[in-house]
Amino acid sequence: MKTNPITVRRLTGALAAGALLGLVASGQTPGVTLRAAHAAVVTGQPSEINVEQDVLEIAPGACTGYHEHGGPGLETVISGTVTVETRGAPGTKAFTAGQMYVYAAGTIHNFCNRGKVPAVFTAAFLLPKGVAPVTPR
Structure with a gap:
């Protein structure tokens, strides 16, 4: 069995700066701050994959606004509590540090901070080549 080498190219500029939430980058979501953005392209696989990882902070009382991503992802809470509102199942659930x-892909969701202190979380997702990282809903 032949294996393909994996090549990773770091992305910079507009994709890395605002890929998670174009709404955040454009200032349309007051109280949500993009603290770090990292992106890379992985080649040498059956298809090219854009890997995105961002760190966001949500002020108390703020929400990201409903949106969806073009690929699967995961969010890990670093501090505070993030309430995830998902259209359809599983509904609304609060996540605390470490969860x-x-x-x-295509899951429509909204992240809110219903607490009294800022909530910080990482967001990482895998995007097939040419797929939009985020679409407001």
């Missing part, structure tokens, strides 16, 4: 939320 993770995993979702399939």
Whole structure:
């Protein structure tokens, strides 16, 4: 069995700066701050995959707004509590530091901070080549 080498290219500029939430980058979501953004392209696989990882902070009382991603992802809470509102099942659930939320591509969701202190979380997802990282809903 032949294996393909994996090549990773780091992305910079507009994709890395605002890929998780274009709404955040454009200032359309007050109270949500993109603290770090990392992106890479993985080749040498059956298809090219864009890997995105961001760190966001949500101010108390703020929400990201409903959106979906073009690929599967996971969010891990670093501090505070993030309430995830998902259209359809599983509904609404709060996640605290160390807990993770995993979702399939196309899952429409909204992240809110209903607490009294800022909530910080990482967001990582895998995007097939040419797929939009985020679409507001």
